[in-house]
Amino acid sequence: MIWTGGRTGDYRPSMRDPMPIRSVFARENTGTMMESNANVATSAPDLTTVRTALQQASRAPSVHNTQPWRWEFDGTQLSLYRDNDRLLTAADPNGRQLVISCGAMLHHLRTVLTASGWRTELERVPDPERPDLLARMTFRPWPDPPEGVIARAAAIERRRTDRLPMAAPTGFEEIMRSARMLASPHEIELDVLDDSARQLLADASREASAKRRYDMDYQAELHWWTGHLPEREGVPRTALPSSAEASHVPVARTFPPVPHSDRRGDTDDQAKLVVLSSAGNSLTDWLHVGEALSAVLLECTREGLATCALTHITELVSARKALEPLIVCDGVPQVLIRVGVAPAETASPTPTPRRPVDEILTIRPGTARDLD
Numbered sequence: 001m002i003w004t005g006g007r008t009g010d011y012r013p014s015m016r017d018p019m020p021i022r023s024v025f026a027r028e029n030t031g032t033m034m035e036s037n038a039n040v041a042t043s044a045p046d047l048t049t050v051r052t053a054l055q056q057a058s059r060a061p062s063v064h065n066t067q068p069w070r071w072e073f074d075g076t077q078l079s080l081y082r083d084n085d086r087l088l089t090a091a092d093p094n095g096r097q098l099v100i101s102c103g104a105m106l107h108h109l110r111t112v113l114t115a116s117g118w119r120t121e122l123e124r125v126p127d128p129e130r131p132d133l134l135a136r137m138t139f140r141p142w143p144d145p146p147e148g149v150i151a152r153a154a155a156i157e158r159r160r161t162d163r164l165p166m167a168a169p170t171g172f173e174e175i176m177r178s179a180r181m182l183a184s185p186h187e188i189e190l191d192v193l194d195d196s197a198r199q200l201l202a203d204a205s206r207e208a209s210a211k212r213r214y215d216m217d218y219q220a221e222l223h224w225w226t227g228h229l230p231e232r233e234g235v236p237r238t239a240l241p242s243s244a245e246a247s248h249v250p251v252a253r254t255f256p257p258v259p260h261s262d263r264r265g266d267t268d269d270q271a272k273l274v275v276l277s278s279a280g281n282s283l284t285d286w287l288h289v290g291e292a293l294s295a296v297l298l299e300c301t302r303e304g305l306a307t308c309a310l311t312h313i314t315e316l317v318s319a320r321k322a323l324e325p326l327i328v329c330d331g332v333p334q335v336l337i338r339v340g341v342a343p344a345e346t347a348s349p350t351p352t353p354r355r356p357v358d359e360i361l362t363i364r365p366g367t368a369r370d371l372d
Contacts (some may be wrong), residue, residue: 062101103290115153167338202250271340277331
């Protein structure tokens, strides 16, 4: 990774190619978004609409807020590319979390565009010879989008990654029924873990942290992306827990501690634990995981719940195997999500920074609509 972002430094890890690719075409039939293998869209949004949608959709979560995505617009099609310069080569050498992050951004963008009156038709991993090209999107007008999509689009600005202890969620079972429906078009399984699994997951999280403690590449990477003053990427100090706060959330990733007060007192974390699993472990599976993750997070936010997606337990094979007996399906655990309620007397997490649209969007030369 040769750094091209806003901070400078000496950390320059190498890159590795992703795992083998299989191309999958899927059709969502839940009324949220439609897709097909159509090659040509009858129309497309203008550049102003695309830029506005990208700005809103860039609020999507990404590992360490790396925002590892690039977009290209030619006036008719919008293409998503992975940005390998933002690969976490120590924590994520195969690019699994990078692609999951891109999938979350992809779903956020489709949600925004659909709410704006544009149905998106999607081709995932369209060219096996170009593994950096993750998706190609065309458009059709959709003047009457579903209310659920509009509500989830509105939830994007409210969604935060809440790393602090949470109270138990209310109305959880009904919300999870909706979340499963939203994840199912992506062939992603959603399992709610029993409270008895907390100790096992806490042990797995501690094991993962212990194995990383003396990994100097991992530690350099983690410090590079976290704890800095807010810029355009990375996790700022205000979004990190203090040592006291982290002690109440034993399943969380271990971040460099920051000196601030215990914002939620002595309350232990009562968040429900949800696991997203895929049938396989290919690049396309990862993309679907990210899309399903986005759908679940936005549905929870829409219903007033706090969330925190965790991928550190699934980074290491040994820790991931601790999850496998806890899920119903015979799949690959990919993401753990904490779902709960932020205490009313405490402030919500502040928004983390995002890169400007001009950094993530390229207008193809000669685009007929580039001046719209």
